Amino acid sequence: MKEGPDIAQIGALIGDPARANMLTALMGGKALTATELAAAGGITVQTASTHLAKLEAGNLLTQRKQGRHRYFTLADDSVGKFLESIMGFAAGRGYLRHKPGPKEPALRKARICYDHLAGDYGVRMLDSMIGRGAIDAIGDGLVLTKSGETALKDIGIDVHTLKSSRRPLCRSCLDWSERRAHLAGSLGKALLSNFLDKGWAHRTAGSRCVVFSPEGERQFLMLFPAIK
Amino acid sequence: MKEGPDIAQIGALIGDPARANMLTALMGGKALTATELAAAGGITVQTASTHLAKLEAGNLLTQRKQGRHRYFTLADDSVGKFLESIMGFAAGRGYLRHKPGPKEPALRKARICYDHLAGDYGVRMLDSMIGRGAIDAIGDGLVLTKSGETALKDIGIDVHTLKSSRRPLCRSCLDWSERRAHLAGSLGKALLSNFLDKGWAHRTAGSRCVVFSPEGERQFLMLFPAIK
DNA sequence: TTCATAGTTCGATCCTAACCGAAGCATCGT
DNA sequence: ACGATGCTTCGGTTAGGATCGAACTATGAA
Incomplete structure (x- = not known):
């Protein structure tokens, strides 16, 4: 009767609203302290501490001590991946934590998905790269083409070093707001870092939103024209 | 602070052991009655009834009345997909519902993953098809080749009709026991149906196990030789 | 009609776990 | 050394929800 892995424990870990909020906050990719996470969860630090201990025991989180702070990530x-897969389902079925608020449009426009760009801009970027032949979409998979590699070199991304990492270069990730794929993998991460380094965009504190500067937005839209 | 979809509700639904067991039972792809699910969850029918109502309200299940039975699926x-993604994570982190029992080996050998073949045999089948060039693995994606299409025709699968469906033909699905990919999508489903129709294998009641007959096993192993 | 089977609803019990106040460590700055 | 900050542990309270017995509804069989 009892077969296979136990999903109940994991479900229970995610199932508490405070913990779910903390996990969602950590989907931003940044390491957060226990106090910050307590705020994100809407609970006191004591309560947060016990929650964090449970999440860590369940292998969903790791912590790194730094001085008197503890940074959680x-x-x-793989955790981010299956959380996003649940979010994708949740979004499709109208599981929303609130009525769409003022932050919502910004979040749908551009946000961080663990370590890469998601939202309207994330989807546009991938579509554009596919449209111009920088990336081939084959079945579920994404493959960087030769011409894509040289184009990336021009904007300052050395694909060669990325390839040496064990992590896949291109990976598609389902976007919960757009319900279409955006680009993940080490290349997705590198592109986001590139934009942030250039000052085209910056992250907002305590949120997954990514805000583009006017100039950065201009450059981005020019670099990744819409495909009709 | 509160952004994005609410994963807590879904987590809570999965987080109860009885509900998780019922969902796992339904991963077998077969429709089950409330009484059968109560047994799978190890609870009384009354309790099961309230659980099932909650799961249905949460859009994880649907029911179909047939006479005095209610069949749940x-x-x-998409539900099966994200459940499997959680299982994949759970299996990798040692979340097991029990010490490995007598059924475990059979389950690892061949089982149903929603509607296609998983386990050792599922992984072997995909590896073998890739090895002989019936399927190309490109990045994350899988693509059926011309030669693969004709080979499938020989065993009685008409790829053309499958292609007309909206569902993707080939999709890779992470196997929680083997931790490698097996073949999902409409082709994965068609292959499993094909084996069952031919009598090579049959499902076992109340379990995700797929049991091959001696002759069926011989044929299967011959058709999908191991790749070294 | 009458009985049996499948399932739901109600009511009451009971237990887990979330929660916070207070106190205790650990680390940093001065 | 001393206070301030970040975090954990302990203890006691409370609330939510899982559970089942019993009663009720619905469908099928005889």
Whole structure:
């Protein structure tokens, strides 16, 4: 009767609203302290502490001590991945934590998905790269083409070093707001870093939103024209 | 602070052991009655009834009345998909519902993953098809080749009709026991149906196990030789 | 009609776990 | 050394929800 892995424990860990909010906050990819996470969860630090201990025991989080702070991050990108898959389902079925508020449009426009760009802009970027032949979409998979590689070199991304990492270069990730794929993998991460480094965009504190500067937005839209 | 979809509600639904067991049972793809699900969850029918109502309200299940029975199935293959993604994570982190029992080996060998073949045999089948060039693995994606299409025709699968469906033909699905990919999508489903129709294998009641007959096993192993 | 089976609803019990106040460590700055 | 800050542990309270017995509804069989 009892077969296979136990999903109940994981479900229970995610099932508490405070913990779910903390996990969602950590989907931003940034390491957060226990106090910050307590705020994100809407609870006191004591309560947060016990929650964090449970999440860590469940291998969903890891912590790193730094001075008198403890920085928590998702244990692994596999955690971010299956959380996003649940979010995708949740979004499709109208599981929303609130009525769409003022932050919502900004979040749908551009946000961080663990370590890469998501939202309208994330989807546009991938579509544009596919449209101009920088990336081939084959079945579920994404493959960087030769011409794509040289184009990336021009904007300052050395694909060669990325390839040496064990992590896949291109990976598609389902976007919960757009319900279409955006670009994940080490290349997705590199592109986001590139934009942030250039000052085209910056992250907002305590949120997954990514805000583009006027100039950055201009450059981005020019670099990734819409495909009709 | 509160952004994005609410994963807590879904987590809570999965987080109860009885509900998780019922959902896992439904991953077998077969429609089950409330009484059968109560047994799968290890609870009385009254309790099961309230659980099932909650799961249905949460859009994880649908029911179909037939006479005095109510048959429950997963609402959608998207449910099966994200459940499997959680299972994949759970299996990798040692979340097991029990010490490995007598059924465990059979389950690892061949089982149903919603509607296609998983386990050792599922992984072997995909590896073998890739090895002989019937399927190309490109990045994350899988693509059926011309030669693969004709080979499938020989065993009685008409790829053309499958292609007309909206569902993707080939899709890779992470196997929680083998931790490698097996073949999902409409082709994965068609292959499993094909084996069952030919009598090579049959499902076992109340379990996700797929049991091959001696002759069926011989044929299967011959058709999908191991790749070294 | 009458009985049996499948399932739901109600009511009451009971237990887990979330929660916070207070106190205790650990680390940093001065 | 001393206070301030970040975090954990302990203890006691409370609330939510899982559970089942019993009663009720619905469908099928005889």
